[in-house]
Amino acid sequence: MAMEPSRGGGTVERSEESGLADVVSTILDKGVVVDVFARVSLVGIELLRVDARVVIASVDTYLRFAEAADRIEMGAEEPAQLDDIIGKASEAGSRGKTKGALEAGAEKLEDIMGNSVEEKEEATARREER
Amino acid sequence: MNEEGGRVWVFGVVPVDAELNELEDRDDLPDVWLVESGELAAIVGDAPEDDPKATRNQALGHARVLEAAVRDAPVVPMRFGVMCPSDDEVSSGILTDRHDQLAELMGRLEGQVQLMLKVYYEEQVVLREILEKEPEVAELRETTRQGSEEANRDQRVRLGELISNAIEQRRERDSADILEQLRDVVLSAQSEPPEKELMVLNAPLLVARDGVEQLEEAVEEVARERGERMQFKLLGPMPAYHFVDTEEPAPA
Numbered sequence: 001m002a003m004e005p006s007r008g009g010g011t012v013e014r015s016e017e018s019g020l021a022d023v024v025s026t027i028l029d030k031g032v033v034v035d036v037f038a039r040v041s042l043v044g045i046e047l048l049r050v051d052a053r054v055v056i057a058s059v060d061t062y063l064r065f066a067e068a069a070d071r072i073e074m075g076a077e078e079p080a081q082l083d084d085i086i087g088k089a090s091e092a093g094s095r096g097k098t099k100g101a102l103e104a105g106a107e108k109l110e111d112i113m114g115n116s117v118e119e120k121e122e123a124t125a126r127r128e129e130r
Numbered sequence: 131m132n133e134e135g136g137r138v139w140v141f142g143v144v145p146v147d148a149e150l151n152e153l154e155d156r157d158d159l160p161d162v163w164l165v166e167s168g169e170l171a172a173i174v175g176d177a178p179e180d181d182p183k184a185t186r187n188q189a190l191g192h193a194r195v196l197e198a199a200v201r202d203a204p205v206v207p208m209r210f211g212v213m214c215p216s217d218d219e220v221s222s223g224i225l226t227d228r229h230d231q232l233a234e235l236m237g238r239l240e241g242q243v244q245l246m247l248k249v250y251y252e253e254q255v256v257l258r259e260i261l262e263k264e265p266e267v268a269e270l271r272e273t274t275r276q277g278s279e280e281a282n283r284d285q286r287v288r289l290g291e292l293i294s295n296a297i298e299q300r301r302e303r304d305s306a307d308i309l310e311q312l313r314d315v316v317l318s319a320q321s322e323p324p325e326k327e328l329m330v331l332n333a334p335l336l337v338a339r340d341g342v343e344q345l346e347e348a349v350e351e352v353a354r355e356r357g358e359r360m361q362f363k364l365l366g367p368m369p370a371y372h373f374v375d376t377e378e379p380a381p382a
Contacts (some may be wrong), residue, residue: 012346013362018365026334027371032232047182
């Protein structure tokens with residue numbers, strides 16, 4: 001099995017300097033406010049805020065999980081009993097449908113701003129492989 | 131000094147006698163200077179241009195200036211976006227009018243720093259675990275695998291929702307376990323909502339300045355025990371953003 005040096009295996013990625021995705025959730029909503037001089041709204045600050053917005057499970061999330069689960073190859077797998085399953089599955093969830101696509105929005109924004117956690121992690125992995 | 135009468139950006143406040151060597155030595159940070167009053171000094175700089183890229187750079191700059199300062203001194207971090215018309219206004223409106231409250235806060239932060247612990251599930255590992263342990267999920271997956279993608283979209287959504295719920299259950303248990311294991315090496319801990327679907331824990335940790343190494347070792351140990359199941363990321367030291375009152379200190 002190929003080893004991936006910087007991932008898994010109980011290692012801790014250590015960073016003394018935060019990236020953009022890390023800082024928005026701390027500096028935008030935390031820290032001391034002195035609003036004798038109103039905090040001026042900066043162009044682009046709302047974009048940062050969207051980037052920091054917390055994940056809300058959405059249909060997009062669910063479909064992504066379903067797809068990822070699809071690709072998992074299990075070991076000794078028993079053939080499914082189709083008749084047993086259809087009954088249970090037909091109550092398929094509509095609950096999540098109205099929750100919106102915030103997560104998708106946040107991901108797109110990260111693409112634009114080009115500073116997602118994954119990219120950084122990949123970059124770190126590449127560096128450490130050398 | 132601020133030249134063209136532009137606005138002054140306030141990063142944070144440090145003790146007036148702080149020696150900010152790291153901040154002075156770094157040449158990859160925004161230019162900053164100190165405005166002093168009484169026991170306090172504000173770290174200030176030029177406000178950014180008003181465009182999205184400048185705002186984004188300022189966000190990184192704001193965090194990094196304060197991260198550099200906190201290496202050498204206690205720092206009261208300002209929230210992103212505090213600006214004043216001039217150095218004089220920083221001195222009178224912030225340092226003088228709010229001197230006692232800021233000094234009190236500074237005293238509390240003396241010798242304390244914040245780190246952020248971020249923990250993520252390894253997707254493959256946690257999905258496999260859910261498929262192995264939750265028959266309902268495994269059965270539904272077999273169903274959705276056999277139909278066409280459009281035909282069973284609802285079932286796929288339901289499958290994803292079950293997985294999401296299963297992750298949520300694990301998240302509650304695992305995040306509590308991790309924080310419990312770190313209890314002896316932190317002064318205080320919070321748990322912020324996850325930023326990503328597969329995030330287990332997003333925790334600001336308040337630790338003694340001389341306890342950072344101990345925390346690092348404890349996190350290493352926690353990570354080792356979880357093996358391939360989770361990824362750990364430890365950020366900081368940074369100012370204690372999550373442990374300062376975010377209410378505005380009342381004017382004296």
